[in-house]
Amino acid sequence: MQKIYLDYNASTPLAPEVVDAMQPLLDDFYGNPSALHWAGKPVKEFLHKAREQVAELIACSPREIIFTSGGSEANNLALKGFYFKNQHKGNHIITSKIEHPAILNPCKFLEKVGAQVTYVGVDQYGRVSTEEIEKAITKDTILITIMHSNNETGTLQPIKEIGEIAERYGIAVHTDASQSVGKVQVEVNELKVDMLSIAGHKLYAPKGVGALFVRDGVELEPLIHGAGHENGLRAGTENTLLAVGLGKACEIAGHQVDNNKLKDLTEYFWKQLKDEFGDQVVLNGHPEERLPNTLNVSFVRRIGQDLIDKIPQLAASTGSACHAGSIELSPVLKEMKVPEEVGMGAIRFSLGRNTTKDEIDIVLKELKEIL
Template identity: 60%
Template sequence: MIYLDYNATTPIDKQVADAMIPYIYGNYGNPSSNHELGERTKEAVAEARSKVAKLLNCSANEIIFTSGGSESNNPVLKGVAHTYHHKGTHIITSEIEHPAILNPCNYLEKMGCEISYLPVNKNGMVDISKLDKMITEKTILVTIMHSNNETGTIQPIKEIAKICHDHDVLFHTDASQSLGKVPIDVQELDVDFLTIAGHKLYSPKGIGALYIKNGIKIESLIHGAGHESGRRAGTENVIFDVALGKACEVAQEALQNNKISQLTEYFYYELKNIFGNKMQLNGDLDNKLPNTLNISFIGYDGAKLLADLGEDIAASTGSACHSGATSISPVLKAMNVPSEIARGAIRFSLGKYTTKEELDIVLKRLNDMHK
């Protein structure tokens, strides 16, 4: 299989798998237990939390382990709506957010919240000039993704955070797609909340984390015993916590390696050589994730083109959460990509195991089909 769908999910890194093994077969204690096995797992969770915090440049006590990106997003949206309802009920997001943001927003709208949606330009960048005008005295939260999962466009998070804080409004960013691909420093970005999804980072599905800046308190989504400093009840998932910690440690070491960006650039310009003006990049070439290309092949149907490439090539005609949909991607629609061009879109997302030889196979097949 030639796997070019790393934005959908990643394989588990061997170093991550190896780190999990001692907690699968031997160290099975409950971190809340006051005996040796409990102490071992308690220390393992604390070490994992510190590794996640180090990658984000924050304190370990600002990290909450969750079951993934969706669970990290929901406590922010619903927790802020509940805790700050006395201040207001207005939340701002963007038109290109992942369903893990849009659907909780839809839910909150039914509960009486007002949701506003920032538009984006042709490159998929939010229009921050409109944010200042959207914020009202009832605005309690702004949530904008760090980078888009379909186009890879990176948003001006630091600038958005400043606008929010100038208005005394909390700011959340979903960095599920970005972490490990580009440096993320929560101190520099000055965000109040940040979401992590482990399976985008070479750790297992079913683990994630939420950064909450010290001093901010919101109502917990899951009530029970006092796990995660009382912010997320449930016995700690030690095996997966350790996995995410190791994945963050590995990612920190790999951030300086530009192999993926070089391969992505090579692939893009080779595609240009083949298709010329019969292809269009959807997104911002100069301000995107280093592994992501959303390409519209003009005059082609993206789904058919991908199928014709062969079953041994894995890519996507949109995000994984939209697979099976017959309509064009909502993200491309928000970017005002004409429907006839959007229909030919394929997202290629590379990863640490991608090779030039694999890309050359894909390029040859595309070239043969284009002739």
């Protein structure tokens, strides 16, 4: 039975080039990058190169890149670090109701220590309204954090427009770009953001590594206190091995030319589903402003998990959870006002570099037989 992986938004395999780049750190280069002797200096060079590679992908300065343990830590450092360092300027944060838990839960924590948080809604496509963002601004607003793209639907948010609004009011902007980096062009100056989060395992780097872009002049309180690693923002000896993996993955992503291929394959998948099932299949998310690899569809009046269970060789995600016979839609689909009879049949197919048309055709054949 051929295993078919269509869950690249959950995690990606390591790129072979990433494994090769990390290998020297497993064999020979074991020194502390902060050490000034022969064992430390080459490791520091590896770390510096990795920082340059990440910075080049998002078009910023290497000194603006802080390595973290992943997207969740990057988000926590951005939100908590900014709030605790800047709460004397105000205590109001604006975010959306469809953010990843790595944003929503830090916001809920900050509410316990004095922050006021406004959670704006989304339209039927899962996009926030820039007008709603602007209306939510108060004299105490210090930070706006909106994800660049949604992990479930792939819908892209109007981050540049939000950045332009924030710029007029002198408010900092953070975006969680964990799902976007490596799939679409992401440049910090173009987006007009002050902080941006990256997760390594979403772009063919290892799990356990990520990065936070922090624009020069933005002040954060560290989450981890100790020695002055990572510009004083993250104490602890750097994990050069994983940083090198992330750096190489970013270099590869900068040279990738297969995003058009992915988009074509995703559109082919959707067209085949629509041709076969007609009104019994519905697209969740924006029809155009979405990631090129992400296809979230609902099979009307079906249960998504039941369909996946009948295709055991397929790895994909659902948009609902079953609890003791009842169906609970994901918070994202709920906020999009997706009807229950539609949302309960949601499946997220997320394609990647290794996905082939033959694999898509096999899934289509299986779905036809089941339905």
